[in-house]
Amino acid sequence: MAGSVNKVILIGNLGADPEIKRTQDGRPIANLRVATSETWRDKNSGERKERTEWHRVVIFNEGLCRIAEQYLKKGAKVYIEGQLQTRKWTDQSGAEKYTTEVVLQNFNSVLTMLDGRSGGGGGGGYGADDSMGGDFGSSGPSSAPRRAPAPPAGGRHDMDDDIPF
Amino acid sequence: MAGSVNKVILIGNLGADPEIKRTQDGRPIANLRVATSETWRDKNSGERKERTEWHRVVIFNEGLCRIAEQYLKKGAKVYIEGQLQTRKWTDQSGAEKYTTEVVLQNFNSVLTMLDGRSGGGGGGGYGADDSMGGDFGSSGPSSAPRRAPAPPAGGRHDMDDDIPF
Amino acid sequence: MAGSVNKVILIGNLGADPEIKRTQDGRPIANLRVATSETWRDKNSGERKERTEWHRVVIFNEGLCRIAEQYLKKGAKVYIEGQLQTRKWTDQSGAEKYTTEVVLQNFNSVLTMLDGRSGGGGGGGYGADDSMGGDFGSSGPSSAPRRAPAPPAGGRHDMDDDIPF
Amino acid sequence: MAGSVNKVILIGNLGADPEIKRTQDGRPIANLRVATSETWRDKNSGERKERTEWHRVVIFNEGLCRIAEQYLKKGAKVYIEGQLQTRKWTDQSGAEKYTTEVVLQNFNSVLTMLDGRSGGGGGGGYGADDSMGGDFGSSGPSSAPRRAPAPPAGGRHDMDDDIPF
DNA sequence: TTTT
DNA sequence: TTTT
Numbered sequence: 001m002a003g004s005v006n007k008v009i010l011i012g013n014l015g016a017d018p019e020i021k022r023t024q025d026g027r028p029i030a031n032l033r034v035a036t037s038e039t040w041r042d043k044n045s046g047e048r049k050e051r052t053e054w055h056r057v058v059i060f061n062e063g064l065c066r067i068a069e070q071y072l073k074k075g076a077k078v079y080i081e082g083q084l085q086t087r088k089w090t091d092q093s094g095a096e097k098y099t100t101e102v103v104l105q106n107f108n109s110v111l112t113m114l115d116g117r118s119g120g121g122g123g124g125g126y127g128a129d130d131s132m133g134g135d136f137g138s139s140g141p142s143s144a145p146r147r148a149p150a151p152p153a154g155g156r157h158d159m160d161d162d163i164p165f
Numbered sequence: 166m167a168g169s170v171n172k173v174i175l176i177g178n179l180g181a182d183p184e185i186k187r188t189q190d191g192r193p194i195a196n197l198r199v200a201t202s203e204t205w206r207d208k209n210s211g212e213r214k215e216r217t218e219w220h221r222v223v224i225f226n227e228g229l230c231r232i233a234e235q236y237l238k239k240g241a242k243v244y245i246e247g248q249l250q251t252r253k254w255t256d257q258s259g260a261e262k263y264t265t266e267v268v269l270q271n272f273n274s275v276l277t278m279l280d281g282r283s284g285g286g287g288g289g290g291y292g293a294d295d296s297m298g299g300d301f302g303s304s305g306p307s308s309a310p311r312r313a314p315a316p317p318a319g320g321r322h323d324m325d326d327d328i329p330f
Numbered sequence: 331m332a333g334s335v336n337k338v339i340l341i342g343n344l345g346a347d348p349e350i351k352r353t354q355d356g357r358p359i360a361n362l363r364v365a366t367s368e369t370w371r372d373k374n375s376g377e378r379k380e381r382t383e384w385h386r387v388v389i390f391n392e393g394l395c396r397i398a399e400q401y402l403k404k405g406a407k408v409y410i411e412g413q414l415q416t417r418k419w420t421d422q423s424g425a426e427k428y429t430t431e432v433v434l435q436n437f438n439s440v441l442t443m444l445d446g447r448s449g450g451g452g453g454g455g456y457g458a459d460d461s462m463g464g465d466f467g468s469s470g471p472s473s474a475p476r477r478a479p480a481p482p483a484g485g486r487h488d489m490d491d492d493i494p495f
Numbered sequence: 496m497a498g499s500v501n502k503v504i505l506i507g508n509l510g511a512d513p514e515i516k517r518t519q520d521g522r523p524i525a526n527l528r529v530a531t532s533e534t535w536r537d538k539n540s541g542e543r544k545e546r547t548e549w550h551r552v553v554i555f556n557e558g559l560c561r562i563a564e565q566y567l568k569k570g571a572k573v574y575i576e577g578q579l580q581t582r583k584w585t586d587q588s589g590a591e592k593y594t595t596e597v598v599l600q601n602f603n604s605v606l607t608m609l610d611g612r613s614g615g616g617g618g619g620g621y622g623a624d625d626s627m628g629g630d631f632g633s634s635g636p637s638s639a640p641r642r643a644p645a646p647p648a649g650g651r652h653d654m655d656d657d658i659p660f
Numbered sequence: 661t662t663t664t
Numbered sequence: 665t666t667t668t
């Protein structure tokens with residue numbers, strides 16, 4: 001159609017370790033179960049309420065699969081950008097089913113770990129808050145070499161790194 | 166869980182006129198079918214490919230329902246911000262089904278018409294490119310002292326309202 | 331203009347404790363300095379590079395100001411949704427200056443703490459990963475009649491509020 | 496810092512035709528002036544108010560520059576995804592200045608035309624509502640085995656390309 | 661079922 | 665300087 005956008009942004013926690021499968025020709029596919037939740041106080045009763053939503057996240061991007069496999073564990077908090085896709089399938093009884101997933105496949109998919117918890121079982125490894133950028137399959141931010149030359153004055157690098165992050 | 170985000174952003178076209186229902190206590194619910202699509206050229210064959218995705222959008226917000234009812238028609242291009250929700254239901258045969266929808270219900274839902282096409286049948290009305298802001302149901306003052314001309318804070322008025330809300 | 335969107339999404343860390351000021355009529359304004367950074371490996375040299383960007387975030391929303399004041403400290407990791415605004419001002423020498431800020435003021439602003447670090451000095455308090463929702467100034471339920479499981483009726487209060495708003 | 500996100504989403508109109516410059520080594524840079532605006536009705540006076548915000552958008556991505564050059568004109572409505580960057584420069588009088596821009600440079604930048612208006616002067620050309628994807632500079636195969644018809648993973652081809660990239 |  |  002064009003002029004079209006299909007984007008999902010989630011910040012949530014993994015309900016289980018990632019499941020990694022492989023296609024016949026060897027490419028990895030990672031499946032994540034991600035929970036988001038909202039809490040509010042009931043207007044009438046004053047009770048604290050909570051609603052948790054579970055999302056099926058499927059990663060076809062090879063670099064992001066590797067990240068998922070190596071660093072994500074049950075309980076990890078993640079930032080995800082993907083797109084909505086609904087697929088049809090048939091269960092054992094022959095009944096038609098539809099499943100909607102958040103798919104990370106395109107150039108503009110992002111998977112970032114927001115904490116460094118090792119999760120349920122595994123030995124963590126990856127440090128807290130280490131960046132995992134997005135789409136490891138391609139170039140990446142591509143340095144900003146042209147920043148210096150043309151634009152007025154010295155680059156656009158407001159680096160104040162006395163701050164110890 | 167908290168520290169959690171569940172956001173869907175769509176720009177797409179309505180596949181049909183909105184369907185408006187009412188709850189027993191009179192509140193409106195609007196259902197939209199929104200198509201997004203992406204096109205690309207096949208790496209190998211060089212063919213032009215297209216993939217269309219259909220989204221179920223459900224609007225519980227009363228103001229946005231009114232907008233949908235009055236101004237949106239089949240074919241209209243819309244900008245939508247909502248959240249993902251999956252609900253379980255049982256069909257006539259007793260089989261359990263799940264349906265995932267993009268829900269516009271919270272304070273941060275947005276529905277904006279991006280063109281003024283009258284669509285399939287109906288007589289348009291609402292002007293091309295008119296904004297329809299988000300969540301017209303409530304507000305809350307407070308202002309932005311340093312901003313010279315600034316919309317009321319807490320207001321949900323990115324709207325063009327000759328519309329009587 | 332209408333049919334228009336102006337949205338900024340940041341996940342970053344506070345470079346300093348929030349600064350809270352008050353307008354003459356007593357409303358709070360919070361200023362945050364938020365750093366985002368990206369790292370990548372240089373194509374040619376193979377070196378690891380990093381670029382940090384500093385953002386000025388201004389909160390006019392009263393509830394979010396309180397959150398900032400009470401729970402955010404230097405070093406805290408936050409999720410922010412706001413809008414871009416550029417304002418003109420004149421410095422002491424009479425020179426015209428422009429400053430671009432990420433403003434949290436409207437209904438669709440969000441401020442969420444993504445960790446529970448107490449930051450540079452202060453004693454934390456707010457627990458890790460607690461959500462702080464958006465726009466605490468307003469509310470208004472509305473339920474989700476079709477949602478099968480009765481519980482998740484529709485609050486618009488992505489907040490965790492043992493916090494007394 | 497890591498675990499960081501810096502994203503701007505705009506839907507607005509071009510205030511002027513794009514300005515295209517070239518670096519010494521021949522790479523194009525496109526500058527856009529994009530207006531977003533919000534309208535609301537004043538709580539007290541009942542007057543209709545409007546606030547327009549002007550954004551400086553800079554495109555370093557070569558494919559997107561070409562799109563801008565060939566298809567965008569004054570008045571065009573666009574969808575933009577980029578990131579915030581502030582750069583420092585010195586004016587003729589030696590005064591230090593800062594300018595904040597929405598930069599389209601990374602893999603996850605998007606520029607999509609939302610209408611087909613030819614704008615102020617020029618002869619249109621590009622059809623209404625054609626998509627123009629994001630970051631045409633690279634790609635990378637891998638596919639989506641379960642998706643019946645699916646765009647190549649890792650590809651950045653939300654594009655309609657009779658355009659020869 | 662939309663759109664190009 | 666756009667758009668409505």
